[in-house]
Amino acid sequence: MVLMMREASSGWPCRAGGSFCLCIQVDNHGIETSLMDDLINASREFFHLPLEEKQKCSNLIDGKHFQVQGYGNDPVASKDQTLDWLDRLHLRVEPEDERNLVHWPEHPNSFRALLHEYTLNCKRIKDCILQAMAKALGLNEDYIVTQFSNKAPTFARFNYYPPCPRPDLVFGVKPHSDSGVLTILLIDKDVGGLQVLRDGVWHNVPTSPHRLLINIGDYMEIMSNGIFKSPVHRAVTNAGKERISLAMFHGLDLEKEIEPAAALLHEKQPARYRKMKAKEYLAGFYEHFCRGTRFIDSVKI
Ligand SMILES: O=C(O)CCC(=O)C(=O)O
Numbered sequence: 001m002v003l004m005m006r007e008a009s010s011g012w013p014c015r016a017g018g019s020f021c022l023c024i025q026v027d028n029h030g031i032e033t034s035l036m037d038d039l040i041n042a043s044r045e046f047f048h049l050p051l052e053e054k055q056k057c058s059n060l061i062d063g064k065h066f067q068v069q070g071y072g073n074d075p076v077a078s079k080d081q082t083l084d085w086l087d088r089l090h091l092r093v094e095p096e097d098e099r100n101l102v103h104w105p106e107h108p109n110s111f112r113a114l115l116h117e118y119t120l121n122c123k124r125i126k127d128c129i130l131q132a133m134a135k136a137l138g139l140n141e142d143y144i145v146t147q148f149s150n151k152a153p154t155f156a157r158f159n160y161y162p163p164c165p166r167p168d169l170v171f172g173v174k175p176h177s178d179s180g181v182l183t184i185l186l187i188d189k190d191v192g193g194l195q196v197l198r199d200g201v202w203h204n205v206p207t208s209p210h211r212l213l214i215n216i217g218d219y220m221e222i223m224s225n226g227i228f229k230s231p232v233h234r235a236v237t238n239a240g241k242e243r244i245s246l247a248m249f250h251g252l253d254l255e256k257e258i259e260p261a262a263a264l265l266h267e268k269q270p271a272r273y274r275k276m277k278a279k280e281y282l283a284g285f286y287e288h289f290c291r292g293t294r295f296i297d298s299v300k301i
């Protein structure tokens with residue numbers, strides 16, 4: 001497979017003191033454009049269904065208790081939490097034998113097969129990019145790929161942003177970085193909204209049909225000991241048009257310890273991040289996300 005990696009806009013990836021804020025656009029990724037279109041259209045059909053139908057895949061148990069998978073909104077941790085203007089469908093797609101199909105829409109009936117096919121393609125692309133990144137860090141080519149056990153979770157999150165009457169008051173998704181190793185993001189091919197923060201300024205990510213956007217996540221920032229930085233990004237809303245994006249989050253086994261790669265450390269370059277299990281990281285990540293802060297800032301040494 002040949003990957004064309006391009007800087008996401010002039011000046012990216014941004015370089016600051018020997019570190020790279022990595023947000024990469026990928027063309028020629030080998031995924032059939034019809035698969036991408038069919039999957040996004042199937043998810044659009046799902047989001048357009050009546051609420052009672054969508055709630056068959058709800059992320060609330062008994063209408064009350066939040067669980068990570070399913071259709072709905074973010075958990076509400078406190079009364080003063082700022083909520084985002086989106087509906088989402090969040091599904092664990094890997095490990096394949098741990099899929100919980102209760103949350104997977106049955107309508108439209110093409111949805112499940114399309115998501116399965118897209119997941120396989122993303123896995124291939126993820127491995128290819130992670131090998132290139134390991135080499136760029138001077139590590140063994142397979143160092144990062146082998147951090148993923150057969151229990152490593154991948155989540156697909158379909159984000160649906162309805163038109164918003166007051167885009168000046170609310171984000172589609174508030175500023176954050178992604179938690180995992182790497183996110184493969186398919187943004188709406190017509191409607192913009194994604195912005196990335198660089199040197200304190202928000203930059204619009206241009207739409208481009210079938211191009212994938214790769215964001216490295218906080219785990220990768222830690223493993224690279226801060227040489228790669230996870231980009232802070234957000235989605236803004238607009239009053240006129242709905243928007244859909246699909247994020248594939250590639251995470252690590254919850255019991256896995258996340259720490260800077262030993263081969264990158266030496267006396268003059270000690271570890272800059274505390275070691276912790278993925279499950280502890282995720283707990284801290286969600287707590288901070290709800291408050292609009294970043295957990296990674298509190299694991300820096
Ligand atoms: O909708 C977008 O473009 C961004 C979504 C996003 O950042 C996420 O799902 O983590």
Ligand SMILES: [Fe+2]
Nearest residue numbers: 176177178233
């Ligand atoms: Fe994100």
